[in-house]
Amino acid sequence: MAQDITPFSIAIPDSALEQLKNKLSQATFPSESDFSDDRDYGVSLSDVKRLTEYWKDGFDWRAHEAKLNQFPQFTTNISVDGYESLNIHFIHQKSSRPNSIPLLFVHGWPGSIVEAKKIIPLLAEPKDDDAPSFHVVAPSLPNFGFSDKVTKKAFGVQQYAETMHKVMLKLGYDKYVTQGGDWGFMVTRAISLYYPTHCLATHVNVICVRPTLRRSFWLTAQYYLGLLSEDEQKGVFRSFWYLKHSSGYMLLQSTKPNTIGFALADSPVALLAWIYEKLQEWTDEYPWTDDEILEWISIYLFSRAGAASSLTIYYELIGKQKDEIAKTMEYIPKVPLGVSLFPKDIFVPPKSWGGYLGPVVFETTHKRGGHFAAYEYPEEVAGDLRQMFGRQGGAAKVARVFEST
Numbered sequence: 084m085a086q087d088i089t090p091f092s093i094a095i096p097d098s099a100l101e102q103l104k105n106k107l108s109q110a111t112f113p114s115e116s117d118f119s120d121d122r123d124y125g126v127s128l129s130d131v132k133r134l135t136e137y138w139k140d141g142f143d144w145r146a147h148e149a150k151l152n153q154f155p156q157f158t159t160n161i162s163v164d165g166y167e168s169l170n171i172h173f174i175h176q177k178s179s180r181p182n183s184i185p186l187l188f189v190h191g192w193p194g195s196i197v198e199a200k201k202i203i204p205l206l207a208e209p210k211d212d213d214a215p216s217f218h219v220v221a222p223s224l225p226n227f228g229f230s231d232k233v234t235k236k237a238f239g240v241q242q243y244a245e246t247m248h249k250v251m252l253k254l255g256y257d258k259y260v261t262q263g264g265d266w267g268f269m270v271t272r273a274i275s276l277y278y279p280t281h282c283l284a285t286h287v288n289v290i291c292v293r294p295t296l297r298r299s300f301w302l303t304a305q306y307y308l309g310l311l312s313e314d315e316q317k318g319v320f321r322s323f324w325y326l327k328h329s330s331g332y333m334l335l336q337s338t339k340p341n342t343i344g345f346a347l348a349d350s351p352v353a354l355l356a357w358i359y360e361k362l363q364e365w366t367d368e369y370p371w372t373d374d375e376i377l378e379w380i381s382i383y384l385f386s387r388a389g390a391a392s393s394l395t396i397y398y399e400l401i402g403k404q405k406d407e408i409a410k411t412m413e414y415i416p417k418v419p420l421g422v423s424l425f426p427k428d429i430f431v432p433p434k435s436w437g438g439y440l441g442p443v444v445f446e447t448t449h450k451r452g453g454h455f456a457a458y459e460y461p462e463e464v465a466g467d468l469r470q471m472f473g474r475q476g477g478a479a480k481v482a483r484v485f486e487s488t
Contacts, residue, residue: 088253091156091172093148093229095385100144103351103384107139110352123328126360134359135352137373138380147378151196154203158229161249163242171250172229172387173222174199178207183216184472184485185256187247187274191265192393193358194455195228195382196221202457205465215472215482220259222250224266225388226395232388233395239404240411243396244273248281257281258484262468264288264428264456266396272411275418275441284444284478286421286468288456290432292439293412302432311433314448318424318431325429329364332357336397344391347383354390355380365454367427414441419478421445421471423464425452444477445470 112132113119119128154174162168174196177183186206190198199221206217223230225238225246233242247270251259258281263271268289274282292298305311306319335343346353358380362371383390400408421444422437437443447467452460472482 088157088159091158091229092152093156095144095148099385104139106351107135110135110350112352122363126356126363130359131352131356134355134373134376138351138355138377142374142377142381144381147374147381151200154196154200159250159253161246161253163238163245163249166233166235166238166242169225169231169233169246171222171225171231171246172196173220173250174203175254176203176207176219176221178216178218180216182486183207183218184482185251185254185259186217186219186468187251187259187261187271188219188221188457189247189261189263189267189270190221190224190227191263191267192227192396193361193379193383194265194267195379195386196223197379197382198455198458200458201461202465205461206468209465209469211469213474214469217468218256220251220254220256222247223386224270224396226392227386227388228382229387232392237399237403238395239399240269240273240407241277243270244277247271248274248278251281258283260472260478260481261285262287262457262464265454266400269400269408269411272415272440273407275415275420276410279415279417282418283484284419284421284472284481286423286445286471288423288425288464289428289430289454290422290424290434290436290440291412291430292432292436293409298439305433314426315433317426318433321427321431322429329429332361333397333401336394337401338398340394340398341391344394347390347394351380351384354384358383362455365427365429366459367425367451367453369453369455369459412440414439416441418442419444419481421467421478422447423456423467424448425454425456425460426450427453428456429454 118124156174158170158172160168161171188199203219206219209216225233261271268287271285275285420441434446434448437446457464470476472478
């Protein structure tokens with residue numbers, strides 16, 4: 084392991100907490116109407132008012148900070164080709180079993196290390212002695228959480244992949260496996276593409292296939308001709324719903340991220356509304372508590388790079404590097420692939436589409452769960468990984484590589 088890995092604890096200054104309270108106490112809300120709480124129009128006014136009041140006078144950030152700090156966290160400097168050195172933050176939870184599988188968990192937007200906190204103990208210390216165990220590495224991507232902001236243009240999916248790969252190498256993991264959804268899907272797929280001798284397998288909880296006219300036409304025809312199963316029909320309907328009713332943020336963030344960035348940087352209420360809407364709409368009726376919501380939002384508010392920086396990934400990857408992103412949605416032959424689908428994710432194509440992405444060695448479709456699967460239903464995701472890498476699993480050969488080390 085490299086020597087320049089520094090232990091890290093989250094410690095938000097008292098001045099930042101006081102500034103938050105002051106800003107919340109001066110919040111201005113839209114005037115009420117008969118559709119103020121109609122979610123078809125957007126996030127509920129009464130919800131945002133309630134959360135704002137609780138954030139100001141009831142939410143105990145220090146308690147959440149202390150719980151997050153129970154995870155072993157570190158930072159290290161990563162040199163990215165063509166860019167400045169970046170200080171990267173990550174959780175590194177080693178299993179008590181020495182020959183465990185190193186697993187890189189990559190979050191997306193609007194996610195963070197919080198997405199991983201429920202699944203880490205399930206993977207690192209499984210109750211079943213015969214189940215595979217994992218050394219879990221859960222970084223904050225550049226521009227997110229407690230990692231550095233990238234100050235130079237064109238930091239794309241290849242650079243994100245390089246950063247994450249070099250984190251694993253610094254930890255002494257020359258070979259490892261990955262897990263990702265949302266942008267984590269793109270980043271882990273890019274790792275499979277560029278570092279196939281190091282990344283021995285990957286598991287994803289979403290399928291994103293390069294769109295072609297033929298694929299789109301065939302899927303639409305299957306849908307209207309009734310050739311899909313009931314679950315597949317629901318998945319296509321969910322995908323159409325997302326594109327029509329819930330994808331406007333993506334157009335804005337991939338074209339003019341700095342504009343909305345002013346609101347997210349200056350106003351905690353704007354940040355709350357912008358992200359809370361996604362937590363509501365992209366989950367499977369997950370029973371969010373106010374504490375969970377505000378912990379999730381606070382990571383963005385207190386992030387080292389600032390909340391606005393998290394939006395640039397959309398501009399660089401969708402707005403400017405479509406060809407590079409397309410490569411992650413094509414067939415990658417050398418890395419075994421596991422696929423878990425959840426019905427309330429934002430894209431839910433037929434399970435068979437996983438075969439367009441690579442050699443599928445594990446696949447399943449769950450009856451519940453949404454976009455933040457590892458947070459909503461950690462037992463299911465952990466169970467899928469244990470099955471995929473178990474003695475009878477499709478990636479059993481990969482697991483044996485680490486048993487012999």
